[in-house]
């Protein structure tokens with residue numbers, strides 16, 4: 048078995064043992080040291096590489112050995128795609144036991160044209176626990192960092208001034224924030240003691256309109272100095288069209304605030320995807336690779352089939368991206384989403400694109416997809432459901448609701464083949480057949496691969512024959 052580990056290594060078998068090899072590369076020969084023996088696997092780290100294995104290239108990023116971000120930059124892009132496809136098909140193998148033909152699983156990957164500078168959103172972390180590089184002199188100051196978490200060591204932050212997968216405008220904002228934040232004297236957050244002020248910097252760019260949103264996430268209670276920092280940042284980086292100050296008292300390290308104040312601009316950016324206008328605010332999900340997101344929309348459109356006069360549900364809809372882009376002439380479009388700010392964006396997006404027949408419902412889909420709730424809302428039964436859950440996949444109660452609603456066509460979108468391998472068998476057992484799946488790379492240099500699965504409800508007679 049071959050698997051790309053999200054922490055930037057590989058998982059596989061060595062003899063009878065299951066091994067997780069940090070910084071390992073498929074096909075490489077290495078000398079490794081066993082770090083830990085767990086019941087299910089052995090954790091090891093590469094000490095020395097004897098042979099690099101196929102497809103090794105010089106990574107562009109100076110931090111690739113330490114950073115927990117895009118860890119597969121040292122593999123040639125075609126090799127990355129080959130490995131991702133193999134790992135995805137392997138993870139989907141349980142579907143074969145449910146009667147799925149191997150040809151219905153993804154057989155190729157739609158590559159991205161832009162593999163660097165592609166991310167339209169980055170979340171950088173402030174920390175008073177900077178990761179000190181082995182090359183630095185002993186005693187180097189380590190009380191301030193703005194950057195990305197270290198691979199496998201979440202408490203430490205790698206201080207960076209440049210990230211290769213965001214744009215040059217993003218890198219300029221990162222550098223300016225670093226300099227101005229240091230000069231402001233505001234303390235970087237201590238994620239163990241839960242003290243300090245500055246927690247996260249979020250940079251979000253609309254690639255089609257050039258608008259840029261910056262969110263400064265801080266601990267509560269520092270409005271004035273943070274406003275001064277924001278003013279200096281906007282003056283230094285005129286590309287910033289809007290800036291939001293979000294305050295978070297949460298212990299968890301999440302780049303979102305409980306409250307938000309708009310300090311500059313309108314508080315959101317506008318992006319265009321497949322000719323549809325989208326307003327996106329700091330808290331809303333939006334696909335991170337704009338060009339590939341347009342292709343994703345096309346694949347979802349193909350999988351959904353003609354939608355004229357049909358009732359379409361967009362489940363886990365975010366700001367309404369998939370539904371508004373594919374279901375232009377649907378009889379009814381219903382979007383369901385947990386995050387209230389995303390629902391507000393989705394409603395604004397329906398207005399922006401003059402979709403009077405689109406409705407968006409806030410709440411957990413475990414509740415909002417229940418028959419009684421749908422009856423209260425006056426939602427007709429769906430002919431087609433687009434389902435794009437978070438990485439962890441669907442709650443079993445949502446799978447039950449889908450089986451009860453029984454749309455003719457179900458388009459399931461996921462960047463996690465393991466979650467798909469858990470969710471799809473229940474849908475297959477409940478009367479659906481997998482008619483095909485396609486894969487697109489939305490996250491170059493990472494171990495994630497987006498797949499679109501098309502499921503059709505079998506008629507009772509066909510189900511009985513199967």
Ligand SMILES: C[S@@+](CC[C@H](N)C(=O)[O-])C[C@H]1O[C@@H](n2cnc3c(N)ncnc32)[C@H](O)[C@@H]1O
Nearest residue numbers: 332363364365368384385386411412435436437
């Ligand atoms: C992968 S995103 C997809 C968003 C959207 N389909 C798109 O393409 O932009 C998953 C979305 O599910 C939402 N979500 C997560 N858990 C949810 C739940 N229990 N109920 C409803 N929505 C949920 C997240 O807030 C997020 O917007």
